[in-house]
Structure formats: structure tokens, C-alpha cells
Amino acid sequence: MNTAGLSINLATVRQQWDLVEAVEACARHGIAAVDPWRDQVAAVGIDTAVRAIKDNGMRVSGYCRGGMFPAADTAGRQAAIDDNKRAIDEAAALGAECLVLVVGGLPPGSRDIGAARQMVAEGLATLLPYARASKVPLAIEPLHPMYAGDRACVNTLAQALDLAEQLDDDVGVAIDTYHVWWDPALEAQIARAGRANRILGYHICDWLIPTKDLLLDRGMMGDGVIDFLRIRGWIEKAGYKGLTEVEIFSAADWWTRPGDEVLRTVIERYNDTL
Amino acid sequence: MNTAGLSINLATVRQQWDLVEAVEACARHGIAAVDPWRDQVAAVGIDTAVRAIKDNGMRVSGYCRGGMFPAADTAGRQAAIDDNKRAIDEAAALGAECLVLVVGGLPPGSRDIGAARQMVAEGLATLLPYARASKVPLAIEPLHPMYAGDRACVNTLAQALDLAEQLDDDVGVAIDTYHVWWDPALEAQIARAGRANRILGYHICDWLIPTKDLLLDRGMMGDGVIDFLRIRGWIEKAGYKGLTEVEIFSAADWWTRPGDEVLRTVIERYNDTL
Numbered sequence: 001m002n003t004a005g006l007s008i009n010l011a012t013v014r015q016q017w018d019l020v021e022a023v024e025a026c027a028r029h030g031i032a033a034v035d036p037w038r039d040q041v042a043a044v045g046i047d048t049a050v051r052a053i054k055d056n057g058m059r060v061s062g063y064c065r066g067g068m069f070p071a072a073d074t075a076g077r078q079a080a081i082d083d084n085k086r087a088i089d090e091a092a093a094l095g096a097e098c099l100v101l102v103v104g105g106l107p108p109g110s111r112d113i114g115a116a117r118q119m120v121a122e123g124l125a126t127l128l129p130y131a132r133a134s135k136v137p138l139a140i141e142p143l144h145p146m147y148a149g150d151r152a153c154v155n156t157l158a159q160a161l162d163l164a165e166q167l168d169d170d171v172g173v174a175i176d177t178y179h180v181w182w183d184p185a186l187e188a189q190i191a192r193a194g195r196a197n198r199i200l201g202y203h204i205c206d207w208l209i210p211t212k213d214l215l216l217d218r219g220m221m222g223d224g225v226i227d228f229l230r231i232r233g234w235i236e237k238a239g240y241k242g243l244t245e246v247e248i249f250s251a252a253d254w255w256t257r258p259g260d261e262v263l264r265t266v267i268e269r270y271n272d273t274l
Numbered sequence: 275m276n277t278a279g280l281s282i283n284l285a286t287v288r289q290q291w292d293l294v295e296a297v298e299a300c301a302r303h304g305i306a307a308v309d310p311w312r313d314q315v316a317a318v319g320i321d322t323a324v325r326a327i328k329d330n331g332m333r334v335s336g337y338c339r340g341g342m343f344p345a346a347d348t349a350g351r352q353a354a355i356d357d358n359k360r361a362i363d364e365a366a367a368l369g370a371e372c373l374v375l376v377v378g379g380l381p382p383g384s385r386d387i388g389a390a391r392q393m394v395a396e397g398l399a400t401l402l403p404y405a406r407a408s409k410v411p412l413a414i415e416p417l418h419p420m421y422a423g424d425r426a427c428v429n430t431l432a433q434a435l436d437l438a439e440q441l442d443d444d445v446g447v448a449i450d451t452y453h454v455w456w457d458p459a460l461e462a463q464i465a466r467a468g469r470a471n472r473i474l475g476y477h478i479c480d481w482l483i484p485t486k487d488l489l490l491d492r493g494m495m496g497d498g499v500i501d502f503l504r505i506r507g508w509i510e511k512a513g514y515k516g517l518t519e520v521e522i523f524s525a526a527d528w529w530t531r532p533g534d535e536v537l538r539t540v541i542e543r544y545n546d547t548l
Binding site: 117149150156182184 | 501
């Protein structure tokens with residue numbers, strides 16, 4: 001089984017292992033890259049996390065996550081910027097290849113998604129010089145429209161690319177099949193992202209039918225309806241040569257299984273998507 | 275309280291009343307239009323349904339629903355066309371102002387959403403002459419992307435309008451706030467729909483946070499995050515002068531309350547969206 005090019009987003013095994021255990025397990029399975037979440041890093045401490053990653057020779061395909069820019073008032077928006085700067089510091093310490101941004105939804109009490117989108121654009125513009133100085137590329141991740149209210153008001157790849165273009169040449173996107181597979185414009189927008197060298201991450205995860213929970217019922221590749229071979233073709237045609245990151249939130253299924261079984265299955269199914 | 279311009283999609287009270295009871299209840303509350311579902315019509319019989327509607331002087335803002343075009347084989351796709359023709363006959367008998375189309379998702383076992391979309395286009399083209407002869411306008415309803423796999427592979431208003439344009443001048447769209455509120459292109463696409471006189475229905479329903487079920491946890495206007503005043507402004511600016519239809523699937527909340535309470539609340543909240 002081929003593990004070249006594979007990265008494990010550590011949310012996939014968050015219930016089974018802490019960061020150190022997860023990194024060691026990945027190494028044991030021949031997987032050479034991970035994407036940790038901030039709470040996982042915080043739980044063991046940044047120094048321990050950095051050491052585990054270096055000791056195991058891991059690449060860090062991304063760091064999850066920054067973003068969450070909209071807030072009800074100026075102080076809230078400033079707090080978000082400050083928190084994003086800490087995320088950038090951590091990403092730099094970990095050697096992460098990008099900071100993945102889940103941009104945030106509506107501030108509490110707001111119904112103005114246009115205003116939230118404006119806050120995202122302003123937050124990104126404010127954050128960008130710090131990210132650039134830290135040499136941590138920012139990857140805007142468009143999230144499925146079902147998260148528009150509470151997690152991310154950037155909901156299509158076209159919208160993420162519009163935002164990136166409006167900011168600067170060095171802002172990119174993370175493309176997760178789970179969030180974008182339904183989009184009639186997907187092929188064209190992947191090509192557009194490739195032309196501008198903006199694809200900083202490619203994440204895979206399947207869409208289950210039925211989906212029983214909006215957040216925590218994501219599928220292992222092959223168990224749902226996403227055509228991974230087709231989308232991979234578009235990604236490769238767009239010139240992306242980076243890692244493929246498997247990120248599965250699955251409270252009732254994969255999070256309940258032994259971590260080694262999850263990693264074995266990820267490797268098998270990853271091979272089917274190549 | 276103003277009930278002018280209000281229509282009740284009878285799914286909103288499907289657990290409380292049969293079609294005849296629901297129509298009579300609407301009349302009692304001063305509501306002069308409904309949109310029944312096919313199973314509700316079948317449960318009382320088409321003749322009884324027609325009589326209840328005529329006796330109560332109801333307009334029928336739409337009929338739910340046709341569509342479901344994709345199927346695994348030719349026979350299945352033909353069966354869908356035949357079933358749509360029956361839906362058109364019923365819509366004509368009821369005097370419905372349009373047949374609402376939920377176009378269908380992936381055929382069983384398929385991961386090819388492009389092929390499903392092609393089947394939808396072909397099914398619509400096949401059905402159109404029959405609809406036209408029956409004087410029943412077809413209203414393509416883009417459904418939220420979370421239904422792309424199992425209910426409707428037409429997921430944005432732009433996509434629905436592209437499809438309508440490719441078919442003919444007399445194909446329209448039904449715009450439901452629940453499905454489209456998140457779309458960054460919504461304002462522009464509503465304007466486009468208006469320019470081409472394609473808005474055949476305007477449905478309202480709120481997006482709850484959290485949403486606990488993908489299908490049956492829709493919200494009463496005002497209980498969620500949709501900015502109805504803003505979207506109504508776009509709809510009116512686009513020249514739409516038709517009815518506003520309230521359609522709420524709510525297994526754990528509104529479907530458990532007395533029907534009269536639901537209708538009273540609908541009327542109050544409808545007034546807040548004007």
C-alpha cells in the first residue's frame with residue numbers, strides 16, 4: 001500500500017490518541033505527514049508537539065485552524081486577530097506548510113451574512129502581513145453551505161478565490177472534497193485555483209447518504225457518493241503536487257474504532273482515490 | 275394581521291391535518307392560497323382535493339412536487355417522466371400556478387453528479403411539451419447543496435436559471451430562502467431571474483442554528499438567521515408580484531403543535547418579513 005503523498009488530519013483520530021500518540025502511530029503506519037488541530041497541540045504543549053513531529057520526521061501539511069474573524073464588536077474582532085497571530089506562531093513553530101482558515105459565520109444575533117463576509121475580508125487583510133513575516137501561508141477553506149451561519153461564510157471555491165485575489169498573490173485555498181463536491185462550478189474553479197498557484201491543501205472525506213449529523217457524520221472515502229478519482233484528476237490537472245490530507249469527523253463510527261484500524265482503512269481507501 | 279399574498283405549503287401542517295382539514299383551517303385564518311403535496315392529495319383523492327380548494331376559494335400557488343428525474347436505467351427515467359405527467363395532470367386539475375420540481379439526486383450506486391445533472395436536463399426537455407400543453411408552468415427549485423446527493427442535484431439559483439434558459443422561455447424557478455440564503459451570488463441571480471420573468475414561486479422558511487436534522491429541522495421565520503427583509507427586497511426589486519409561500523418541515527417542533535397555533539404563528543411571522 002502506497003502512503004506517499006498522504007497526510008493525516010489528526011481530527012480523524014482525535015478520540016483515540018493525543019497528538020504524540022497519533023504522530024507515533026502515523027509513523028508506525030508509514031505515513032509521513034500530519035495536520036494537527038490547535039486543541040491537540042495545546043493538550044500536550046507546543047514544545048512536546050514540535051518534538052514529536054521532528055523526532056518522527058513528519059511533514060506538517062497544514063495547521064487547523066485559524067479564522068473565525070466575524071464578531072459582534074471591534075474588541076471581538078481584534079481578539080480574533082490576536083488569536084490568529086498565536087495560531088500563526090504555533091504553525092511556524094510546527095513547520096506547518098499553511099494555516100488552514102475556517103473563516104467564521106455570523107456574529108451572535110446577526111443575520112447579515114454580507115457584513116460577516118466583509119469582516120472576513122478585513123480580518124484577512126489585517127492578518128496577512130503577520131502571516132507573511134512569519135512565512136506561514138494562509139489557506140482559506142471554503143466550507144459547505146450548511147455551515148454558512150455558524151462556521152464559515154465562505155462557501156464556494158469561487159468565493160474563496162475571489163477573496164484571495166482581492167488580498168494578494170500569496171493567499172491560497174484549501175480544497176476539501178466534503179465541502180465542495182456538489183458545486184457545479186468545481187472543475188472550472190479548481191482550474192482557476194491552479195492557474196494562480198493557490199491550492200495550498202487538498203483534503204479528502206466522503207459525503208454519506210444519509211448524513212445523520214451536520215458536523216460529525218463525515219465518511220471514509222468510498223463509503224459515500226463523492227467521485228474522488230474525477231476530482232483528483234481536476235486537482236492534478238491544475239498542477240497541484242502537494243499532499244492529500246484525510247480529514248474525517250465521525251463521532252458515531254470512525255472515532256469509536258481503534259486508531260490503528262482507522263489508519264489502516266485510511267491508507268487502503270486513499271490508494272483507491274489515486 | 276395581513277394575510278394578503280400569503281400561501282401555506284401544506285407540508286407545514288402535514289402532521290396535524292389532512293388536505294381538506296388544512297384547506298378549511300387556512301380559510302378560517304383568512305389565508306387564501308395553499309400549495310399541497312401529492313401524497314396529501316392522494317390521501318383524500320383528487321376530486322375531494324379539487325372540491326375543497328374550489329369550495330374555499332383557494333388559489334393554489336404551486337403543487338409539490340414533480341422532478342426526481344435521474345434513475346439508474348432508461349426504464350427508470352421513463353417511469354419518472356410518466357409520474358411527472360400524472361403530477362402535471364393533478365396540478366392542472368387543482369388549478370396550480372406551477373408544478374414545483376425537486377429534480378432528484380444521484381441514481382442508486384452512482385457517484386456521477388454530472389451525469390445526474392444531464393439526466394435532469396433531458397428529463398425536463400422531455401416533459402416540457404406535456405407541461406406546456408397542460409398549461410402548467412414548471413418551476414425548478416434549487417435545493418440546498420446538502421441535498422445534492424439524494425434529493426436535488428440543482429443546488430444554486432444560477433444553476434437552475436442556466437437550466438431554464440437552456441430549455442425555454444416558459445420554464446421558471448421556485449426560490450426558497452432556506453435553500454439559497456447562503457449564496458454569495460443570490461442578489462445577482464434573483465435580479466437575473468426577474469429580468470427573464472422566471473420567478474414562479476417564493477418560499478420562506480428559516481435556517482436554525484443549530485440545525486439538528488438535515489431534512490426535518492427547518493425554522494419558523496424569525497427563529498433562525500435568514501434576513502427575510504433583505505431577500506424580500508431583492509425579490510420585489512426583481513418584479514415578483516406573486517404569493518409568498520411558507521413551507522416548514524419541522525418534525526420535532528411545529529409538526530407537534532396544534533395546527534391553529536402554527537397558522538397563527540405563520541401569519542404573525544409572515545407579517546414581520548414584509
